[in-house]
Amino acid sequence: MRRLVLWDIDRTLIDGGKVGREVFVAAYQAVVGSEPPRLPEFGGRTDHWIFTTALEWHGREAHPEIVAEFFTHLAEHTRAHRPQLLARGGALAGAAQALAALAGETGVVQSVVTGNIREAAYEKLSAFDLLGPIDLEVGGYGCDDGVRSVLVRLAHERAQAKYTAVLPARQVVVIGDTPHDIEAARANGALAIGVATGSCTADELAEAGADTVLPSLAETGAVLRAILA
Numbered sequence: 001m002r003r004l005v006l007w008d009i010d011r012t013l014i015d016g017g018k019v020g021r022e023v024f025v026a027a028y029q030a031v032v033g034s035e036p037p038r039l040p041e042f043g044g045r046t047d048h049w050i051f052t053t054a055l056e057w058h059g060r061e062a063h064p065e066i067v068a069e070f071f072t073h074l075a076e077h078t079r080a081h082r083p084q085l086l087a088r089g090g091a092l093a094g095a096a097q098a099l100a101a102l103a104g105e106t107g108v109v110q111s112v113v114t115g116n117i118r119e120a121a122y123e124k125l126s127a128f129d130l131l132g133p134i135d136l137e138v139g140g141y142g143c144d145d146g147v148r149s150v151l152v153r154l155a156h157e158r159a160q161a162k163y164t165a166v167l168p169a170r171q172v173v174v175i176g177d178t179p180h181d182i183e184a185a186r187a188n189g190a191l192a193i194g195v196a197t198g199s200c201t202a203d204e205l206a207e208a209g210a211d212t213v214l215p216s217l218a219e220t221g222a223v224l225r226a227i228l229a
Contacts, residue, residue, distance in 0.1 A: 001163040002107035005227055006140070006155050006190075008176030009114045009124055011043070011198035013095045013217075016124060017088025023081050023120075027073035028054060031066060043199055044180030046115040046151070047074060047142035071143050075119035082123060091128040092197055094217035101220050103133035105228065109159055111135045113151045113174060113184065117143040138162050148180050149187035156188065173227050179208035193226050 010016050021042065028036050028051065036054040051070050052062035060066070102108050110133050114121050118141045125131040138158040140151025156172050159165075169189035174181060177198030185192035186209045194205030194213040202213045212226040 001109050001159065001165040001167055002171065003105075003109070003228070004138075004156065004159045004167055004172045005102060005108060005110045006113040006152065006172065006174045007099075007110065007134070008044075008174075008178075008181050009112055009116055009121055011177045012092070012175060012181075012195050013099075013130055014091050014124055014128055015089050016085060017090075019081050019085045019088060020116075020120075022084070023074065023077045024050065026077045026081075027070055030073040030077070031070045032058065032060065042115075044115065044148065044176065044178030046146050046148060047071070047117050047120075048144075049142075049146035050115070052146060071117050074117055078117075078120045078123050082127060085124065085127050089124075089127070091130055092217060094220060094223065096128075096130060097220045098217045098223045099130060099133040101224055102227065105224075108228075109135055109138070109163060111137075111139040111155055111159065113140040113148070113155050113176075113181075115142040115148070117141055135159075135162075148184040152184045152188045152190060156190075175227075177205075179204060182208040182210045191227075 007013055025035055037057050040050050040053045055062045102110055112121055138155055140155035144151055144154055160167055172190040174185035174190050175193045177195050178200050182192045182194055192210045194210035196202040197216050205213045217223050
């Protein structure tokens with residue numbers, strides 16, 4: 001392994017058609033008994049952070065048992081909403097081509113750092129045939145921790161352990177569409193690539209400290225140059 005590429009999922013690789021919000025509300029209601037009083041901003045956040053923040057706004061304590069129960073319901077509702085995801089979502093332009101091109105590069109391992117729990121990551125990537133090049137075993141997930149920078153560290157550690165390799169931080173590449181992705185990369189000394197396919201502008205991603213900002217993944221050559229440079 002000479003490079004570890006960690007992809008964000010929502011609005012970087014796919015457009016989920018806002019199904020994720022519906023799934024979150026359904027899982028929250030199953031655990032708490034009512035809908036959340038309001039929803040935090042989802043972009044760049046982890047499922048752990050979103051749930052515990054909503055709980056606090058509801059005046060409930062985020063103890064480990066209720067968080068674990070929420071993750072269980074979240075996984076179930078994600079699977080149940082697969083038809084809606086297929087109907088309303090889709091892979092973003094160039095995502096499949098970028099993943100495939102990187103898969104052909106010797107020594108490159110691809111995984112994810114995502115706010116989604118692992119089960120949701122699987123459902124979203126498999127729904128749009130993006131799972132093949134990605135090693136989910138070494139990813140960082142929204143069920144691991146509420147802080148995104150911790151997910152980058154965990155993914156780096158998991159990849160080094162699985163592939164029996166010592167990989168310098170600068171050979172880890174984090175790709176995402178929000179400043180939270182960029183900040184998590186920088187907190188770990190990783191290369192940060194912003195993709196302006198979400199709600200944040202290219203300027204906002206650059207201001208957050210991205211090493212490179214791409215307008216989208218549509219130009220495969222530009223994506224590879226940014227990652228492999």
